Amino acid sequence: MPPPSTDDENDDLPPPQPVHYAEQSLLGALLLEAHRLDEIGLLEPGHFSNHTHGELFRAMRSAPAPDTEQHRTSPAWLNTVLDTARPHAPGLTASYLHTLIQICPWPQHAATYARMIRADHARRSLRLHAERLAQTAADTTLPHRAKATLQQADTLARFLDDLSGRFTPHPGSLPRTALPPAPARDTGEEALDEERLLIATATAYPAETSQMRWLIPGDFALPLHAALWQCLTALTHRGEAVDPITVLWEAQHRGLLAHDIAPANLLTLLSTPVGSPEHWGEKVLERALLNRAQTTAVNITALTHDPANSPHQLITGSRRALAELTAVRSRWHQATGPATPRTARPARAPAAPRAGPPPRAAPLPVRATR
Structure with a gap:
């Protein structure tokens, strides 16, 4: 970046981050002692956070290396670098090159400055990957x-x-960043409708519920639906009869009827099955998978915004976040993968194919009670 203007127009700009000074120090070291280009390891112009710095570094790489003795007394190589970089960085000036040389405290630390630049580039790149996952x-x-x-x-x-493979691990590498709240679950009418239809069809075909161990209460967006799913799975696990009345009774014992839903409304929900439980279960699990992916992305992004995290801490924290997504992913593959003889579903009355359900039946009318 060229030297900041003295105009008031830059007063609102955020202060430079530490990597800015690392980039300046590296470039100053290389301008002063060009032979250190061979000592800094793998570094690309795109690793720089500042476009002008990156183009200046590119020019240094492309310009023929100067003779060490001649470079001490002649500005010829500096002029060549400046002329090469200026078409791609119009704001670059000769005075800024001299500023970089003056800023550099120790040219022999060039390799350390380069390592700082690589670390910050890794942070920015990881954030970009997380943002793409969220999008x-x-x-x-x-x-x-x-x-x-x-x-x-x-x-x-x-x-x-x-x-x-590029950053050496070190002890005490767990990040201490406070993670933000998870993104809100999708509670739109379509999502809730899928959950209601799952509960109703699972009540109508309880035998298939035992084959859906890949679905857990945490996959539901609405806590009431998660609790009703627990009612169904509990009845099935105990080998008891399953129908709208028995589910209603189980829900009462679990305290769901006190505030969450009225008995008549629950019976209406349980009495309108459409399609197959597997189809609706996959819909519910898919939404849970996407929500977990967004949560993973948000958590990784938060780690990258914490400057206290080293590259290895970012790697460790990000892998932990991805592990939670992998757990949901495993259940997703179990649900959507081909059925094996062991998991083959029992025959039942004809219903909608898993590719999609038939049009929904109208809800049964709720008869008022006296």
């Missing part, structure tokens, strides 16, 4: 959103593997 999980225009989201999660995981 993919929230993009309702994607035809196969869950698949695209998991592909983006795989890309993020590969990036973490690459980072782990």
Whole structure:
């Protein structure tokens, strides 16, 4: 970045971050002692947070190395670097190159400055991967959103593997960043309708509920629906009869009728099955998967915004966040993968294919009680 203007127009700009001074110090060291380009390890112009700094570094890499003795007395190499970089960084001036040389405290520390730049670039790149994961999980225009989201999660995981090979681990590497609240679950009418239809069809076909161990109460957006799912699975596990009345009775014992729902309304919900439980269960699980992906992205982004985290802390914290997504992903693959003889579903009365349910039946009228 060229030297800041003295005009008042820059008064509102945020103060430079530490990496800005690391970039200045590295460039100053290289301008002063060009032979240190061979000592700084792998570094690319794109690693710089400042475009002008990156173009100046690119010019240094492309310009023929100067003779060490001649460089001490002649500005020829500096002029060559400046002329090479200026078309891509118009604000760059000769005075700024001299400023960089004056800023650099110790040219022999150039490799350390380069390592700082790589670390900050890793932080920014990780944040970009997390933001892409969040955007993919929230993009309702994607035809196969869950698949695209998991592909983006795989890309993020590969990036973490690459980072782990570039930064040495160290003890005490768990991040202490306070994570933000998880993104709100989708409680729109479509999402809640899918959960209601799952509860109703599972009540009508309880035998299939025992095959849906890949679905857990935490996958539901509405706590009441999660509790009703627990009622159904508990009855099925105990081998008891399952129908709207027995589920109503179980719900009463679990305290759900006190405030959450009236008995007549619950009977209406339980008496309107449509399609198959597996179809609606997959819908519910898919929304839970997408929400977990968004939560993972939010948590990783929070880690990257905490400057106290080292690269290895970012790697460790991000992998932990991805592990929670992987747990949901495993259940998703179990639900959507091909059925094996062990998990083959029992025959039942014809219902809608899993590719999609038939049109919903109208809810049964609720008869008023006296």
